[in-house]
Amino acid sequence: MNKVIRFLPLVLVIALGVVLYRGLSLNPTDMPSVLVGKAMPDFSLSTLKDAKSNVTNADLAGDIVLLNVWATWCPTCKYEHPFLLELATDPKLAAQVKLYGVNYKDERGPAQQWLNHYKDPYLFSVFDDEGLLGVKLGVFGAPETFVIDHKGIIRKRFAGALDIRVWRKEFEPLIKQLINEKQQGV
Amino acid sequence: MFNKLLMIILVAFATLTVNNPVSASPVDTFEFDNEVTKIRFQALSKELRCPKCQNQNLADSNSTVASALRLDLYNLLQQGKSDAEIMDLMVGRYGEFVLYRPRVSSVTYVLWFGPVLLIFIGMIVVISIIRKKPKSKASLALNSEQQAKLSELLATSTAHESSSNSPSKQKEKE
Numbered sequence: 001m002n003k004v005i006r007f008l009p010l011v012l013v014i015a016l017g018v019v020l021y022r023g024l025s026l027n028p029t030d031m032p033s034v035l036v037g038k039a040m041p042d043f044s045l046s047t048l049k050d051a052k053s054n055v056t057n058a059d060l061a062g063d064i065v066l067l068n069v070w071a072t073w074c075p076t077c078k079y080e081h082p083f084l085l086e087l088a089t090d091p092k093l094a095a096q097v098k099l100y101g102v103n104y105k106d107e108r109g110p111a112q113q114w115l116n117h118y119k120d121p122y123l124f125s126v127f128d129d130e131g132l133l134g135v136k137l138g139v140f141g142a143p144e145t146f147v148i149d150h151k152g153i154i155r156k157r158f159a160g161a162l163d164i165r166v167w168r169k170e171f172e173p174l175i176k177q178l179i180n181e182k183q184q185g186v
Numbered sequence: 187m188f189n190k191l192l193m194i195i196l197v198a199f200a201t202l203t204v205n206n207p208v209s210a211s212p213v214d215t216f217e218f219d220n221e222v223t224k225i226r227f228q229a230l231s232k233e234l235r236c237p238k239c240q241n242q243n244l245a246d247s248n249s250t251v252a253s254a255l256r257l258d259l260y261n262l263l264q265q266g267k268s269d270a271e272i273m274d275l276m277v278g279r280y281g282e283f284v285l286y287r288p289r290v291s292s293v294t295y296v297l298w299f300g301p302v303l304l305i306f307i308g309m310i311v312v313i314s315i316i317r318k319k320p321k322s323k324a325s326l327a328l329n330s331e332q333q334a335k336l337s338e339l340l341a342t343s344t345a346h347e348s349s350s351n352s353p354s355k356q357k358e359k360e
Contacts, residue, residue, distance in 0.1 A: 034281040105250045131254025138279035140237045140251055
């Protein structure tokens with residue numbers, strides 16, 4: 001018994017070491033999204049192109065939607081922009097999946113300029129200069145991409161830049177599944 | 187000279203550590219119609235964590251998401267939402283993570299009750315050690331045979347000392 005107790009501190013220290021070592025490799029910014037499985041939050045905002053226009057959830061409803069949160073102050077958005085264009089110009093995909101933008105905490109002038117200069121992959125961008133739609137979506141920063149199904153339920157939140165690797169691994173299977181669901185009318 | 191130097195060091199230290207009013211918190215120009223709402227806004231923005239910069243609360247952070255959340259918080263307060271409603275809403279968007287004081291739930295049991303449990307275990311260990319002590323002292327006590335031997339030894343040594351009258355002993359007496 002005494003011999004066991006003598007080794008107890010050593011065992012405890014090793015256990016603590018294992019726990020702390022594991023903590024080193026965890027990504028603290030990798031947050032689970034609570035919104036997955038919930039309905040797309042309500043909003044009523046203008047589009048980026050037209051300050052007098054008004055768009056709401058109803059404008060996104062009925063389709064499988066990719067909602068991309070972007071801003072001109074976000075360098076990673078610039079990195080992923082060519083890939084978004086690729087997605088938007090893929091006729092097979094564009095028939096099934098609609099790509100919309102949320103211009104998050106940005107200014108209208110520079111953002112319009114950005115789209116003119118780099119081309120516009122979005123059907124439209126919601127102009128969320130105050131970031132209130134972003135807050136409702138639980139956005140941490142930009143870029144973030146949400147997948148919303150045809151019933152208006154958020155099915156995925158992805159924080160970070162989209163590229164072909166991420167797309168194949170994280171999005172394609174889900175999109176296929178959603179297209180199936182929509183066709184079967186689940 | 188030394189006192190003056192000490193004073194300067196102390197004053198410098200105090201200005202560094204004491205909560206000086208000119209802190210680096212971002213400034214918003216929200217207008218509140220009453221003092222209570224203002225105080226609630228300040229309290230809530232200290233309770234809520236900035237999602238992007240995880241070691242800062244909303245009040246301290248300058249990040250875009252924190253400023254958007256402060257605006258949202260202001261709007262919710264102006265709409266007359268209660269503190270509990272606002273907390274629920276924030277948790278609904280960002281998860282338990284936004285609360286600096288996490289709620290008691292099955293996930294946070296370890297967090298809430300772990301320290302109490304550790305103190306309890308510590309107390310048990312301490313008590314068991316304290317209880318053990320008298321026992322070990324009892325075993326150190328001399329039995330009658332040893333006691334007799336001791337008194338015999340003492341008797342001979344005092345007899346020896348009184349006869350020789352060592353100088354060191356005398357010094358001690360002085």
